[in-house]
Every structure is written in structure tokens, then in C-alpha cells.
Amino acid sequence: MKTPLITRKGYLKLKQELDHLWREERPEITRKVTWAASLGDRSENADYQYNKKKLREIDRRVRYLRKCLENLKVVDYSSQQENKVYFGAWVEIENEQGQVLELRLVGYDEIFGRRDYISIDSPMARALVGKEEDDDVTVKTExxxxxxxxxxxWYDPTDKL
Structure with a gap:
């Protein structure tokens, strides 16, 4: 089960994606499907089949985004978070081998396409929450x-309202 939290930036990004799909991509693909269907035999019409498939993919993503946005709770930065790791924090951590990572704790729907974002539900994030600078953290995985x-x-200053 994923925790239904998201940063303000993450929420706006998903909302922007939904808006783009619904207002721009879907109408364009719908026009293509209509045009291809008007050509006759749909069973051997590659334009029709390809665009119909694309339309189904868009509709699936739109349904997911609508449901997702409805259920997510936006977490805005609060000054009470300073100096401790909470949702939305950037954290620089280091291990015994000298490996240094910079990570941000975010919601599940924000981690895709970002190697420096980790889900608040991950073992690393769970171990980091509530900790302060110079604390040791033990991360247990399977x-x-x-x-x-x-x-x-640190926290992203643009997350402050």
C-alpha cells in the first residue's frame, strides 16, 4: 500500500499532465481515429488501429490521474520541519565506503524519471524520517x-507557501 502523499510541485505536475492529455492529446487522437474510421475497412487500417490503441492508453492514464489526484494529500513545507527529515526533505547521506547520495523523500507518484527521488514508503525513507543532521541511520531491506x-x-525553498 502506498502512502497517499505528494508535494505541491508533484501535484501540479500530475495535474498539468492530466490537463495536457485531456485538452490536447486526446482531442487530436480522437480526430485521427475519426478520420481513419471514415476510410472504410477498419480491420486492415493501421492508422485506425494504432490511434485507437493510443486513445485507450490515454483514457487509461486519464482515469488513473483523476483517481490519483482525488485521493492524494498535498503536503506543503512547514517551518516546523527545519533540521529534521520529513516528507519533502532533501537529505545528503554517506556510508562507510564514502558513497554520498542526495535524495528527496516524496510520494510514490513523483519518483518516476528521477533517480534522486525516493518514495516515502521505501526502507531508506522510513529509516530517515524524524532524524537530524549527524544522526546514524540503519536501513534494513529484505x-x-x-x-x-x-x-x-534541507527543503526546497519553492515549496514554501
Missing amino acids: TDVKEWWINRI
Whole structure:
């Protein structure tokens, strides 16, 4: 089960995607399907079949985004979060081998396409929440246990309302 949280930026990005799909892409593909259907035999009409498939994909994504946006809770930055790791935080961590990572704790729907974003539901995020700079963090996964140190915590200033 994923936690239904999202940053303000993440919410606006999903809303923008929904708006683009619904107002621009879907009408364009619908016109193409209508045009291709008017040519006659649909069974061997590649334009019709391709665009019909694309229309189904758009409709599936639109349904997902509508349901998703309806159920998500936007978490805005609060000054009470300063100096501790909470949802939306950027964290620089380091392990014994000197590996340094910069990660941001976000909602599940925000992690795709970003290597530096981790889901609030991940073992790493769960271990980091509530911690402060210079704290040790033990991250337990199904196959391993690793130790990390928190070097730095910050929040994106554009998340402040």
C-alpha cells in the first residue's frame, strides 16, 4: 500500500499532465481515429488501429490521474520541519565506503524519471524520517542492513507557501 502523499510541485505536475492529455492529446487522437474510421475497412487500417490503441492508453492514464489526484494529500513545507527529515526533505547521506547520495523523500507518484527521488514508503525513507543532521541511520531491506550518516538536510525553498 502506498502512502497517499505528494508535494505541491508533484501535484501540479500530475495535474498539468492530466490537463495536457485531456485538452490536447486526446482531442487530436480522437480526430485521427475519426478520420481513419471514415476510410472504410477498419480491420486492415493501421492508422485506425494504432490511434485507437493510443486513445485507450490515454483514457487509461486519464482515469488513473483523476483517481490519483482525488485521493492524494498535498503536503506543503512547514517551518516546523527545519533540521529534521520529513516528507519533502532533501537529505545528503554517506556510508562507510564514502558513497554520498542526495535524495528527496516524496510520494510514490513523483519518483518516476528521477533517480534522486525516493518514495516515502521505501526502507531508506522510513529509516530517515524524524532524524537530524549527524544522526546514524540503519536501513534494513529484505537482503541487507546498511549504516548511513546524515550530512545535511534541507527543503526546497519553492515549496514554501
